[in-house]
Each structure stands twice: as structure tokens, then as C-alpha cells.
Amino acid sequence: MSDNLLKVRDLKIGATVYPPGEKPHDIEIVHGVSFEVEKGKVLGLIGESGAGKSTIGLASMAYGRGGVKITGGEVWVNGRDILKTSHTDVRALRGGEVTYVSQSAAASFNPAKKIMDQVTEAAILQGKFSSKEAVGRAIELFRKLGLPDPETIGNRYPHQVSGGQLQRCMTALALCPEPDLVVFDEPTTALDVTTQIDVLMAIKEAIRDTGVAALYITHDLAVVAQVSDDILVLKMGDMVEYGTVNQIINDPQEDYTKALVSVRSIEHEEKEPTPEPVLKVQNITARYKGTNFDVLKNINVELHPGQTLAVVGESGSGKSTLARVITGLLPQSNGSVHFAGRDLSKDLAGRKKDDLRELQMIYQMADVAMNPRQTVGTIIGRPLEFYFGLKGAEKHKRIIELLDEIEMGEAFIDRYPAELSGGQKQRVCIARALAAKPKMIICDEVTSALDPLVADGILKLLLDLQKIEDVAYLFITHDLATVKAIADSIAVMYQGEVVRYGGKSDVLSPPFDDYTDLLLSSVPEMKLGWLEDVIANRKMESAGN
């Protein structure tokens, strides 16, 4: 037992649920999980949402979020079962022996206090360091994590640094008290892909240099493969597979693990452009009211019938704004939108019913894009009534057809959105868009909020529907893996401009411009040692320049 820093035996965790219309009752969300972490090792906890990975991570600090209670099993940290120890001892454990890095550093820092005070607070209060020592240590960590102005950044307030920087500050916060174990809970999920790689490297180096052990929680197997020694695969609170990172990535045993490893393996043949594009965006420039800079600068792209144009870029690149201009929500200050053989009016009020019908949208957040008090049948039936005047049996028949197309079926017609899973909600939104028989659908980050396997299913469905309905997609995303899976042509956006545009194979083959190169090389690959390779390459390149 002495080698094992953390030893979890048959951990069971329960929660009280409050389903609408039923009595509150207790359910079990983690069903007997066991694992061990040795000193200085990193264990990756991986699974989709609802797998219980965060819950297990917090249990190693004897903490239950909300109504979550640890109902059984043992959690040994440094040779004692922390589920049976005193309240005072648990407090000494938290922030002393075991620390936590959350997904959203922006929410996890107190907005009213300086970063330095928060980073050093636990180390000082736990009596590990004097306040002078702790500040020195924090500055040292800021430097190690590659933060700008390590001497003074601690004097700033959380809103005064960027998201990626704040995530690194959170890592410094966790490492400051010299803990034995750090729980990283999706520390890079909320970041842009080019920021993620820097933070990932900073975390990896910090773990290596300090010799701290870690639990690394994520839904992204490609990420966890870069930082872990061992991996535990979880599904719905059950252990699926537990092994070394090499074994899980290169020789997975369970079907579920195999599916996770092979996710994003959709093959899509690029189609040739047709003579007449369905959408032609010409010289579009746009800005928001009350601002003095253009968010879109002279954009030119085309989309051909039955094909997919992927618009890819990081947050703030202007990709969603482009969709707002095309749909008429934000009138452009210059340029024109040519759609299905006609010029579209700048603003929404000037558009005809057919313009609206032929151009549909699907959104990132399926649950807020549907009225929670309407059934699936009503939601899909609404465009049928509005655009085609369908009623009664005819409408019912068409709704069922659409439900079959999205592989859900008649049984769902009377369900409410709250009764559907995330993937099913997005499917209903797709059916609603299809109901209008559009020529083109704008898909705005439609898979970003979904688990990888579910997202894969949605992408496959979209591709199948494209074949049947001959609909064109303008696919907005920050995820290059999705782009590879679905696009015929690609537009890369950066700070309001299209920096690279063309057929998929052209855009994705060298020579690259600097930004596309950075973007492409930042997407984690399901390969051991990928992170080191990329960083080494970048160092070589910058040395060569």
C-alpha cells in the first residue's frame, strides 16, 4: 500500500434525483469502481458525459457536488481511508495533499480577488508555506507554465487575463501547495485548439518537473493519450477497461473502447464543384452596431448544391457572424449574398417566404432551440403548416416520414424535448430544418456540445440525408476532425478574414499558410508522443527562422 498514493476500492456513489412528476429518489451513478495511482504517475479517466468521471475525481477529495453522496467503498490517500477520517483531516487533505483544476477557470476564480491571493491561499492556510514563500513559489510556477509577466500577473484580477492564461493560473493554484495528487477535470476542453496545445504542454511539463501524481479527466481520448501513464475507461458509472495508455490506444479489448479509439473515422469522398453554386457570398463586409471595426472583411465563398462548405476558425474569427449575414440577422455594410439564382435582401424583413424556407438553420444548443412545452410532433409539424399548409393526416404522415429519416421513428412523436438525449434533440432539430425542404442548411457547431460517439452518429446522418435530399450544408465549426469528415470545400477564417479557401484536399495539403499550419498541427491525434513531436517541430521551426 505504501507505493500507492491513491487507492480506490469498489467506490459506489449515489445521488438524489428529482424527476418532474415523480417522488425524489436515490439512484446510484457510480457502481463499484477500483483503481490505483502511484506516486508521480498520471491516470486518465475517460468516458462520455454521464460516465461519472468528474464525480469519481471529486470523490478522491471526499467531495460530492450538489446532492452527490459517496455510498460505499474505500478511498485511500497516503495510507488512510479518507471516507472514514475526521472532518478536520479532510480539510487538510483538500488543498494540501490533493488539489483540483476545473474545466472552467473563468468560473472557478473569485472575480473579486487578485489571482495571487487565490493561488497562494491554500498553501498559506494549510500552513505549508509562509506567505512570502508561497508568493515566490507561485511566481516560479507562473514562469514554468509560460505565463507572460510572471512577476506581476498575480496582481491582476481574473477578468484581466485571457481564458488560456487563466487555465494556466488554475494549474499554478493546484500546484502551489506542493500536493501529492492533482485532479485535472477537463482542463483544456473549453479552450481553442491552438490554445489547448500550449496549456496541455504546460501541464505535462509541470507534472513531469514537480513529480506530482495526477488524475486526468477528459472525454477526449486523443488528449488523454498525450499526458497519461494509465487509462481507465468509464461508461455510465461502470469500469469498461483499465490498462496502460499503450494498451488502450493500440490494443483496446472492449468494443466500447474500440469505438472511442476509432471515433472520427468517417470517410467522405470530396465532390467536384458544379457549374452553378447555390450560394455565392461576394465581398461581404460587416460590423456590429456601435462598434468601429469590421468583424467580416471582404468575404468571398461559394457553396454548390448537395455539397458541404466547412467554415472553420477559432472563437472570435467571425464564422458565426458570416451565418448571421447570410440569414439576414445582421445586414452587411458591403457586398451581396446570391442564393438559388437570386440576390437576397440585406435584412430579414425584406426576404420572401421562399427565401426563408429554402435557407434553414441548425444550432449548437439543441435544447434551447426548441420550445420545451411542445412535443416533437408539434415542433416538426410547425414548418409543414407554415410553409406548405399541411394539416391533419397528411401532416401526421409527413412527420412520421421525417422521424424515420432521422432514425428515431413514430414512437417519439408525443415526447417532449426534456425526455430526449442530447443526440436525439439534435436529430429533431435536423428534422425540423428538413421539413421545410430547404436547398441549404446552415449548421452552426451542431456537434460541439455532443459526446464524440454521438457526434459521429449525427455527422453520418447529415451525410446520408445530403445524398437523399440533395441539400447543401454550410458547416460552421472549430473542430478540424469534423471538417475532415464532412466537407467538400473548406474556408479557414482568422480575425474576420478567409485566410484559406478551396476544395478539401487542396486546403488540407501543403504548402500551408502559417495560420492553417498552426491550426492543423494543433489538433490532438490518437497517437502516443504526438504532443512532444509537435512541440519539437515548432521549436525547430522557430529556431530555423
Next chain:
Amino acid sequence: MSLLLKLLTQRIALGLLLLFLVSILIFAGTIILPGDVAQSILGQSATPEALANMRRDLGLNEPPVQRYFNWLGGLLQGDLGTALTSGKDIAESIGKRLGNTLFLAFWAAIISVPLAILLGLIAVRYRERWPDKLISAVTLASISVPEFLIAYVAIFVVSVRLRWAPSVTTINDSMSLGEKLHTISIPIAVLTLVVLAHMMRMTRAAILNVMQSAYIETAELKGLRMFTIIWKHALPNSVAPVINVVMLNMAYLVVGVVVIEVVFTYPGMGQYLVDHVSKRDIPVVQACGLIFAAVYIGLNMVADIVSIIANPRLRHPK
């Protein structure tokens, strides 16, 4: 810093504008009141000639707009006018009584505000347990009973039975601070009971709201004590809603003490106002109304300014 300064300037300008509008309202309100000042000064037996002379002397025959601007001009120079009934300068008579009212309000605030916030913190620390329920029950009960009833019960118990403090609270300059405080101890206690519940419940609700935040979880996972978390991490982020309700209650302590002053025959603004309303002494009523409005607007303005300054995003821009 410029954005902060701009917001503060806007808020102060808004406060002044509001005060100006209120002065119009007060003036208009007193004009449409029924009754005749001249009549109430001279009594029922006055002759029509005497009444007409009186009206002319008081300037009551001039058009209302002119009278308003005369009044406003005087106000801006610190001249509140003369009382119709006594012929005394209003500013002089009010000055002393306003001081008394502020004296009472100040000591009630000194005790009630920290007490309310402390009770709020305790209620959060032990939420849904007996200390929380006890605090809630007692403060709610005290706010539910009319204040004059509490006042008379307090007089009966503390003053008549126990003989700890006087029931008539006349204070004067020759008294020392200790004697004054002893004299007004019952009204202070009653006022505290009246304003405590509101402030305590708001503190509790505002902090509980903040306790849902992710950074409170971070603090818990640092192994901090619950009271440290509430004090150091939750309270600084609840300042805005708490200060608003604190200021509302402080305004009530100044403006709303009429009942308490009458019950305890305390020589403050409230009693002065009530006396002169019954005598239809319009200039006094106007002056008192305006001072009450100024206190109310001023305290609320302070609350808004503190809320603005408490926002770290405004205090420390990017």
C-alpha cells in the same frame, strides 16, 4: 478608470435630476391640498378683508409657477422660508430637529447593520438547521408586528416594569453622550427590530446565491473552513444587493421614524412634520418633504455608487 468615472458622474447627475423632479412634485402636492392657510391661521371668525390681506401678504395670490420658482430660488440659497404659524425661520427650527433625527438613526444603524449582516452570515453557515430557522423566525416575527405595538410593549416592559430606561425621550444639549444614549435606548432597540429582518434576509439570500458559484467549490476544495469561505469569498461578491437593502433601511430610519418619534415624544423631524401638517403650515411641510426626499435619494445614490465601485470589472478595467 474613465468608464467608472463616467458611470459615477451619470449616477450623481441622475440623483440631482430626481431631486429636482421631486421638488416639483412636493410643491404641486401641497398646492392641491384642500384647505386655506390664511383661514387656519386667522381662525373661523376672520373677516373676508382680513383673509384677503393675509393671502396677499403670504404671496398666495401669485400664480403657482412663479411661487414655485421663488421657493426654489430660496432653497438654492439655503432659505427654506418662514413658518406661517410661528413666523420663525424654518431652516433654524429644522436644523436642530434634523440633528436629533440623524442622531437616533445613526445609532440605530450602527447597531442594526452589523448585527443584520452577522445574523445573515450565521444563517448561511447553518442553513436549514436550527440557528437559521431561529433567526428567520424571530426577525420575521419582529417585522410582522406593527412598530408602535412593539414600542408600547417595550415601554411597558423595559420602562414601566423594569425601570431600565425612560419612556419619554426628550434630549437636550446639556446631556452627555452616555446620558443621551441611555435616554434613547428603547427607540434604538425598537428601530433595530424593525429594520433587522429585511437586511438579514437579503444578506442571507445574496450570499446563498453566490454560494452556488464554481469559485465557492474551488474554495471548498482548498480545504477552507465554511466561515472563511462565506466571509472571504462569498461576502465580497454579495456587496451590491446587500448595500442596496442596507441603504433602503437607513433611509427608512430617517424618513420613516415618524411613528416612533411620536410614540416616544422624541424631538425630531417626524414630530415637527406631524405638528405642522395639522396646522396647515405649508412651507414647513414642503421643507420637511424635500429634506426627506433628499435623504432618500442621497442614500440610494450612495448604494448605487458602492455597487458600481464594488464591481472589480469596473474598478480594474482590462
